[in-house]
Amino acid sequence: MAGEQRLFIQSINPSTHTMEKVSPVPTDARWSLYEATLPELEAAMQQWGEPSFRARQLYRHLYSRLTSDIQAMTDLPGSLRARLLEETQAGGLRVVRERRTDDGQTRKALMALPDGVMIETVLMVYPERATVCVSTQAGCGIGCVFCATGQAGLRRNLSSGEIVEQVVWAARQVRAISLERSSHLNVVFMGMGEPFANYERWWDAVKRLHDPQGFNLSARKMTVSTVGLVPGIRRLSQESLPINLAISLHAPDDALRDTLIPINRRYPLAAVLEAARDYTERTGRRVSLEYVLLQGRNDHPDQARALAQRLRSLAVAGHALLFHVNLIPWNPVPGSALSRPERQRVLRFQQVLQEHQIACTVRVERGGEIAAACGQLAGVPGNKSA
Numbered sequence: 135m136a137g138e139q140r141l142f143i144q145s146i147n148p149s150t151h152t153m154e155k156v157s158p159v160p161t162d163a164r165w166s167l168y169e170a171t172l173p174e175l176e177a178a179m180q181q182w183g184e185p186s187f188r189a190r191q192l193y194r195h196l197y198s199r200l201t202s203d204i205q206a207m208t209d210l211p212g213s214l215r216a217r218l219l220e221e222t223q224a225g226g227l228r229v230v231r232e233r234r235t236d237d238g239q240t241r242k243a244l245m246a247l248p249d250g251v252m253i254e255t256v257l258m259v260y261p262e263r264a265t266v267c268v269s270t271q272a273g274c275g276i277g278c279v280f281c282a283t284g285q286a287g288l289r290r291n292l293s294s295g296e297i298v299e300q301v302v303w304a305a306r307q308v309r310a311i312s313l314e315r316s317s318h319l320n321v322v323f324m325g326m327g328e329p330f331a332n333y334e335r336w337w338d339a340v341k342r343l344h345d346p347q348g349f350n351l352s353a354r355k356m357t358v359s360t361v362g363l364v365p366g367i368r369r370l371s372q373e374s375l376p377i378n379l380a381i382s383l384h385a386p387d388d389a390l391r392d393t394l395i396p397i398n399r400r401y402p403l404a405a406v407l408e409a410a411r412d413y414t415e416r417t418g419r420r421v422s423l424e425y426v427l428l429q430g431r432n433d434h435p436d437q438a439r440a441l442a443q444r445l446r447s448l449a450v451a452g453h454a455l456l457f458h459v460n461l462i463p464w465n466p467v468p469g470s471a472l473s474r475p476e477r478q479r480v481l482r483f484q485q486v487l488q489e490h491q492i493a494c495t496v497r498v499e500r501g502g503e504i505a506a507a508c509g510q511l512a513g514v515p516g517n518k519s520a
């Protein structure tokens with residue numbers, strides 16, 4: 135029996151057992167149901183001598199009813215529930231602390247993974263919709279100077295199940311607030327970590343969230359943000375699901391970008407922009423370019439002009455430029471010497487871009503009071519920012 139179980143674990147998600155050098159493997163010996171695709175659950179049921187429709191029932195509980203309490207799945211026979219309880223778990227993430235602001239419309243959850251590593255997930259509820267900002271890694275190894283997540287380095291990659299479960303947590307919350315809004319949930323992979331540094335597991339999570347037989351989230355409701363890992367951008371352009379792409383730029387030239395994002399030395403601006411342009415050409419989809427505004431570093435009108443000219447030079451003759459710039463006034467990070475530009479300076483930067491016919495918006499932030507805004511997620515329970 136133990137051999138059988140081992141076999142099954144391997145077929146479910148070998149990646150959770152090869153967590154790379156950065157981390158220990160989660161300690162719970164039971165496998166997580168959130169790691170499995172429907173065919174994998176069907177194979178498991180078959181191995182256990184159960185009819186395969188049991189897998190569909192289980193899948194419905196996990197992704198339509200959003201239940202992770204195996205005991206409450208009373209349409210499953212008692213013997214099956216007992217075995218599931220013994221050998222599996224359906225809730226590897228434990229909410230250790232939840233902070234709320236905006237009248238409960240913005241919520242940040244500090245979650246403990248089975249091995250004790252902490253991550254954060256942020257939910258923002260709006261009148262017509264909700265957005266959940268999901269982590270793809272515990273920490274981040276890129277080390278951008280302006281980002282709280284980058285300061286502590288990388289603890290480990292998240293498994294696909296751990297990424298999926300954050301969305302399930304959010305969907306449960308939204309459903310409790312408003313059934314209607316729960317059908318308008320957007321997922322942005324902009325929490326802790328660099329999604330393209332954990333591409334396989336992250337993409338497995340995207341596919342599972344999209345699965346029409348399960349959570350059934352449209353690809354258009356998912357957005358990934360990358361610091362500019364060129365191989366990831368190219369890989370995404372080949373994928374079948376048309377999710378949205380955002381790329382973090384933050385500077386109009388390499389000399390400046392080198393000082394903000396260490397990985398720019400490996401993937402300089404020209405390579406990132408070329409990959410972005412190829413992506414728009416190949417997919418016909420618009421790409422957002424994120425630009426965090428830092429007082430006195432990258433927020434001068436001349437820098438806006440340089441950025442606009444650089445972007446305009448990428449336009450393919452006869453085609454509209456499929457870029458949209460998203461300006462993000464920097465959110466304070468404890469201990470940082472950087473500062474956030476004044477509103478007027480932000481608007482001036484935007485105006486210069488617009489004068490050069492570059493579509494541009496300023497991101498409206500939420501959650502600054504509970505350190506839940508972009509770049510403030512640290513995943514440290516005792517930390518002021520958590």
Ligand code: SAH
Binds near residue numbers: 327462463
């Ligand atoms: N690693 C990915 C996604 C997570 S960060 C990336 O870097 O794109 C999501 C966005 O928040 C990025 O655009 C990032 O540059 C931005 N960000 C990071 N720290 C920030 C801060 N302190 N204030 C405002 N935005 C920040």
Ligand code: SF4
Binds near residue numbers: 275277327361
């Ligand atoms: Fe990592 Fe993105 Fe933060 Fe940079 S901005 S350290 S890539 S999470």
